[in-house]
Structure formats: structure tokens, C-alpha cells
Amino acid sequence: MPKAERIVTTTCPYCGVGCKLELHVQDDVIFNVTSPFASVVNHGNLCVKGRFGYDFIYSPHRVTVPMLRREPQFPGTRTQAFALSEWREASWEEALELIAERLTAIYRRDGSDALAAYCCAKATNEDNYLLQKLFRALFRTNHIDHCTRLCHAGSVMALQLAVGSSAMSNTASEVIENDVFLITGSNTTENHPIIALQMKAAIEKHGAKLIVVDPRRIEMVNYAALWLPLLPGTDVAVFSAMAHVILKEKLCNEDFLRERTENFAAFAASMEKFTPEFAEAVSSVQRDLIVQAARLYAGAHNAAIYWSLGVPESSHGTDNAFSLIHLALLTGHIGRRGNGLNPLRGQNNVQGASDSGAMPWHYPGYQPVDDEASALKFEQEWHIESGGLNRHKGLTTTEIIGAIAPGGVRSLYIMGENPMMSEPNLNHTRHKMQDLEFVVAQDLFINESGAFADVFLPATSWAEKEGTFTNTDRRVQLVRRAIPARGQARADWEIICALALRLEQRLGRAESAKWDYAHPSEVLAEMGRLVPEYAGVKYARLEDEGLQVPVWDDQHPGTPFLFEGSFPRGRAKFHPLDFRPAAETPDQEYPFILTTGRVLEHWHGGSMTRHSKLDDLYPEALMELHPEDATRLGVEDRQTVRVSSRRGTLVLRVSITTRTTLGVVFIPFHFREAAANLLTNDVLDPLAKIPEYKACAVRISKADESELARPQATQARGRY
């Protein structure tokens, strides 16, 4: 291996753990990745994605020049263009001018509600802050969202309503201080591998007891004292039955209930019906296991709950999260080191993108768009006339897709996201995307959504730009440029500013907000003036290990755990619950429950890992099927099957395994050839507006090998 000319310390672009990376560079090429042992986040450990998954930067399929569609596209007949021949190269000048002209024309004709933007949880805080600012300040629309809506929106909603803050309450490494911890809806080993290492250390070196509540026999079950294999969609029943046991056996923390909570009586009354017998009947979890889990959790001195997408991705995801929050409030396992509620955030910067205002109901810092004082504050900072900002909540991601129609949303600006992989019910999404009038994609690759675009803007990768990410435990960390941009690619924040300056001229808003930033540090400083939790987050203070927000001022050291002494809303509020099943349950026609998720080697829509050598490690979608179900269907391991829901069909091979439970099948959602979201249900949680990815009814039949779809990689290539 060559000796590095320079080693650049930065932050991993994949999951929310936020591991520190050292990029080894020779001749402006990254040839190795390591991590310093002294890192407080990952102690020198990296998973396969952080260690080896950086080569997508050099993929021949990466597009590094601005591109325009050769043929004009029209609503109703818009097509996907994967072939190079369907695009032509353009100058930045031509591409930005066309975007400014078309967006301005649509805005003048149809108004603010015709424009929508997807921000990006892979992009930096500064990128996201600026894109939401552009659409809010210049087009006066709040139709701005990103993939947090599709992952933790139910957790965010419940935590905001119950305690007034939606972030993880503990530092991830505090798990070693737990006597007991509970994991639910999180395949932690594969999705947050370095946190899983710390969890295993807590068990093996410190004697912590683990409770796993999950439909699949995930790897962490091997370390668990108890495993509660619930049926998908029955979380409220199981966790409320635990609350029922805690109440009946008087295992509550009475002082905590009296001093720090409200609405207890109404909540306790609603728990009467959640007997362990009831929970067993709907969830298939044995009542004894529920009782044991309740006693173990309540009896601990230090206990914390960790969850991921299995909890919020439901048509009652907010209720699911409430049912977890209640356990912490009943027992007082919150507000102390090693005690708390920890929604493990998926993408590297989903916490930061949310903090930065990439959401339709909130300005940066979760300040409501329909709150007059908040709106006035942003108008003042952005030099907008009083009353100029839109006071109406915008549409969420799935609502934006649903609103694409004449008289509704006509244009979509997509920064780094891929709704044609990530939205539920993809056949419906495809139909809607075809009906858009004007589409912009800003990314590294022309993905399934970018293929619908009129204009493609080439963005730099994380290794080619500067900025900050905020990881799952609220640590704001630096992203440093290690190599020059490939081809003509530009950093997202630079693209947004260049476009904003053109739009200002066209819209006659030249007196408005600042866009001539010299560096992302100036953007972060502006955000700090508007978001109290970021007031003390300055670039100079992030050089070593970053800072955990809230950081209230320039002297504040950051906040390792939340809610000591009080909650942001004052007292934490209990919410009475009822049990509601998943919107679709198995029946004769569709007898299996499908649940979806991630695998270790891939990341979300695969936009990076499927352009990496990681794809060789896990090259195709496999559906997990229980051996008894396989016998009933007459299906053998690796045989090809057709899976259908009420919304679509896909063909893929099966993996016969006891990782999944009887009657439940699992499909990873990374593979465009067998996109799991062709099948998933686009029914939404009424409060959080998150779709039901984790439970829908499907049927399975044998298929022929020849029916397997082949990868449809874009042929468009960059010029280096």
C-alpha cells in the first residue's frame, strides 16, 4: 500500500453513528480509510461501509457535468432517461439559467404551492439549511421535506408531544452504563454496527441485560436475556402490556410521576385493557415474556430504550413511539446518564437535516412555520418584508407526491434523494412523477428519480466538500475536503447559492436574504443566530470531537444527555392509547406479512453502495422466508418467487432462514431490480404522515428464473 501524501480526518457519509474517518490520499485519490483509536464516537472501529464503501466516488457511472434532457418533457408523458443518448452536456450557466427561468415561470403562473423540494439527509447541515431557505425565502413555499418523514417521523412526533424534544436523549456509548436496555425495531448489528459493538461490550464486560422486541431473530437476540418476537404492527399492544404490568405490580417511580409528568390518570385508565393475555392474543408474544420484560426493565437502576425504523414506520407509528415513551416515564428511566429514549437515526445527517429546517412544518430548530413570532424572526434574519414568509404548514414527502397534478405541485427539486426508491407504493409514485412539469435533480448519479429530470446538476461527494453533519446522538462534526471535486461537480451549498442569486434577480427580491457565503462556516453561524440549540456551535470549536447540541452559547460545553431536571415542554405528558392493527393484515388472498429493512453491506436506496465494491458482497435482493412456510409453498433455498401485494409485484430469490418468524417475510429495500416499495402500503400515520413500510399483506408464488429483473444502471457517464 502506498504511503499517504496526506491523511484527512472527516465523518462517515453512511449511517447516523457518525464514525470518524481518516481518508488516506495520494495524488488526489483516496486509497485507504482508517479511523483513529482516540475517536470518542467509534474508538477506531469501522463497519464495512465506512471502511470500504468510499469507491462510489470513482464510479464510471458518476455524472460530473451538468446535463439537460435532449427532448422536452411534458406532464403526463414524462419518461425516465437512463441512456446517455437522451441527455446532452450543458454549461453551469445554461443549466442554472434554465432552472431559474422555469421555476420562476411556474411560480408566477401557479404560486408557491406549485413548487416543492426534497432536501437530503446525506448532505450537510449547511446544504439543507440553504435549500430550505431558498424555497422559503424566494418562493414562499413550505413544501420542503426529506427522508426523515420516511423513517423517524412517528418518533419525532411522539417525542415532541410527550417531552418537547425529538432527539436521542443519551450519548450512544452511555449504553455501557445500563443495567438493562431494550432494543426494538432495530437490527442494530447491521444498521448501526458500531453502536451494536458498544451494546455487546455492555453485556459481555459490564453484565447488562438486553431485552429484544423484534419480529426477526436479529443477531442481537444471541446476546439477549429476553426476546419477544412480536408480529409486525403490534408494538402498542406489547409495550402497553408492559406498562400494564408495571402499573399493576406498582413498579412505577412515584416521585418521578408526581414531580415530572402530567395526564397520568387518563393514561393509566387506558392501560387497563392491555393485559398480557390481550397482548399475547394480538402479538403472538407469550404473556410470561411480557411480564418478565416489564419487571426487568422497571427493576433496573439504569435502563434505556433504543429503537429504529421498526417502531415509527407504521400507520400508527406515533402511538408505537408513545408506548415506548410511557415505559420511561412510568419508571423514571430518563433524565439521568444511562437512562433515556434513543431513536437511532438512520442516515448520517438525518438529525442535522431536521435541525436545519428541512421539514414542512418547521423552520430550523423546530420553530413552527405557523407561529407568528418564529416567522418574524426568520423574516428579520433573511431580510424579508414582514408577513412575507408563508405561515401555512407545507406538504410532507408522500403528500408532495400525492399532490402532483394540474392545480397542485408542478415542479420538484430533488437534492440527493430518490423518491422512486424510497416512497411507498412505487407504481403510484411513478405515475405521479410522470405528471410533473419540471424536475431538477442534484446528485452524484442519475438515479431512478433523476432519470425523470429535465436538468441534472452534478454535486460533489462528501469527500470533496466541507460542512458539518449532526449524528444520531446530536454530535455536530466536521466534514473536510480530502480531494478536489471530480469534473465540474460543485458542492451542494455552492450550487444552491448560485441558483438563489439568479432567482433573486428574476423574482425582483434583490433586497432579500444573504447568498454570497464564502464558506459553510458562515452558513452555520447564520443558523446559530436563529436556532438557540446551535448558538454555540462554531467551526473553530468542532476541530476535535465536535459538540453535542444543545450548545447554548460560545462557552457551553455541549449536552451528553438530555432532560436532567426538566423537559423542554415542562412536565412530560402521557398520552392514552388504544390498539389499532396494521392497515393491512393477512387474509386468504394475501396470507403473509411483508416487512422491509436494510442489510449491513448496503445503504438505503443504494445510491452509494450499489456503485461500490460493496455490491459484490451482497449483489441481489433476497427475501427471507421461514423454513415451514417454504415447505408449505414447496419453495427451496435460492429459488425464484413472485411476491405480490395489492399495489404491485416483484420477482426475486428466497433465502430460507429462521431469522424471520412464521408467516412473516422480509425484503431489503436497496435493490432497484426488486424494489420492495413496489409492494409497501402508502397509508399514512395521521399525525406524523409516515407511511406503513413495516407491515403489508402479500402473497407468494413460484416464478421462473427468467423473470428476474436485471440491474438498470444509468449509462450516463461523467467527464473527469
Ligand code: SF4
Ligand atoms: Fe459509517 Fe455507520 Fe459504519 Fe460507522 S457504523 S463506519 S458511521 S456506516
